[in-house]
Amino acid sequence: MTATMLAGRLNVDTARFALEEIPVPEPGHGEVRIRVRAAGVCLSDVHLVDGSLRPRFLEESTVTLGHEVAGEIDALGPGVPEDWKPGARVLLQAGERCGRCARCVRYTEPCLSTRTRGVDYDGGWAEYALATHHTLVSVPDELPLEQAAIVPDAVSTPWAALVSTADVRPAQPVGVWGVGGLGAHGIQLLRLIGAAPIVAVDPLESARARALDFGADAVFDPGDPELPRRVGAATGGRGLDAAFDFAGVPAVREQAAECLAPQGKLTLVGLTPEPLTITNGVRFSFAKQQVLGHYGSSPAHVEQLVELTRHRRLELSRSVSDTMPLSEAGAAVERLQRGGDTPIRLVLTP
Structure with a gap:
């Protein structure tokens, strides 16, 4: 029997967001599977749900939301460098190079068609998520995963x-x-x-x-x-x-x-x-x-911020306004839509 997991899925054609049971993904070449421990809820997610923001590169009609993700490596696909081990604490860069444009072929300049996690391909509002190994960033032991998750983007x-x-x-x-x-x-x-x-x-x-x-x-x-x-x-x-x-x-x-x-x-x-x-x-x-x-950030910016937290130049304990279980993702979206309490970041904990 195929193992399943809970995921927050958005159909961008019908604007229907729902929590669904879907198959646990298997990592392909160069990929790792992450056991998600924390995933941020951003106003961009709200704009995706209400239709005011639409994916540019999504190839399907439905996507798992969540571009701010942290957790532990659960499984390795073939071709992943030996530096990465199961159980390692990591956060995920919020996007991927397209791999197709001239800049990506040369790999000397920033990609101008970056795919965003949780927008153009499945993200981290789920119990497990896939990521290519070059989008992993090690999280120091002193940085809680709820705080690490929001470094990419927030x-x-x-x-x-x-x-x-x-x-x-x-x-x-x-x-x-x-x-x-x-x-x-x-x-x-x-x-x-x-x-x-x-x-x-x-x-x-x-x-x-x-x-x-x-x-x-x-x-x-x-x-x-x-x-x-x-x-x-x-x-x-x-x-x-x-x-x-x-x-x-x-x-x-x-x-x-x-x-x-x-x-x-x-x-x-x-x-x-x-x-x-x-x-x-x-x-x-x-x-x-x-x-x-301006849009997003580069991998180097995320790495700089992790180093700043490691050396105690940057403190993020005030940044997580509340944590909510993944099963309440819809309520988290509604909370941001209502406004009022203006949280800095809500974080889902699968």
């Missing part, structure tokens, strides 16, 4: 946006719009980089309090008509060298752009299908400002 996406896309430097004034899972870590990481001052903007009082707890120097309500002036005052009249939209809201982007300093950069991290509008295009061009798109 922590690595803002880290990559800060240090690579926007190239934030010490003592630069920076603004963060949206203090949810990505924004809270963005503030924490900006503090690590040495950005100053760090300004956080969120409509929820609880999120503004969180921003201060994570290291923001000033917090504001986006509904304040005096917000651009207040940001200017907080930065000594300079404005923001870098602003980050972690919310994925069109109005946020216009407001953030208005707060930029000359040659300032607005980086779009939160995802939305809505149009991007810069109201005062003349001012934007005259000031030589920039809008930068």
Whole structure:
């Protein structure tokens, strides 16, 4: 009899999410099977369920969700290097190179068609998950798997946006719009980089309090008509060298752009299908400002963050707002859809 497991499956054509019993997968060449111990629940998962975000490369109509995954190696397929052993604690990179484009054939540049775990192929909202061995990252014993699981995306996406896309430097004034899972870590990481001052903007009082707890120097309500002036005052009249939209809201982007300093950069991290509008295009061009798109992170960013936790430069115990059993994945999605308590990250524990 074929062994089965519980998995959170989404049919992207019908927008039906359900927990189903499916066969336990067998690892192929170069693959390992992971016994999933923790899997993060992200707003991107919610957007997949509600249909506002659709996979670009999914070859089937149904996929197991979950791109933030950690657990233990359960079984090895042929061709896996001897360094990897059953029982090893690992987290999984959130994506795979496509293996087909010219960049992948040369393997000298980043792939521009990266497949995302839990979006374009089966992810970790399941008791077991498959991963190619080169997407494994060892987890140090001192890092709980619930925290390790969220490093790919919840922590690595803002880290990559800060240090690579926007190239934030010490003592630069920076603004963060949206203090949810990505924004809270963005503030924490900006503090690590040495950005100053760090300004956080969120409509929820609880999120503004969180921003201060994570290291923001000033917090504001986006509904304040005096917000651009207040940001200017907080930065000594300079404005923001870098602003980050972690919310994925069109109005946020216009407001953030208005707060930029000359040659300032607005980086779009939160995802939305809505149009991007810069109201005062003349001012934007005259000031030589920039809008930068951002998505995900590279394997190196995840590895850097694991090292930072290993050496106690980065502490993630506040990042897991709650753990829930895999059987309550639907409830976790609904909790994020409702908003209100604005968790940093919910984590499923199969």
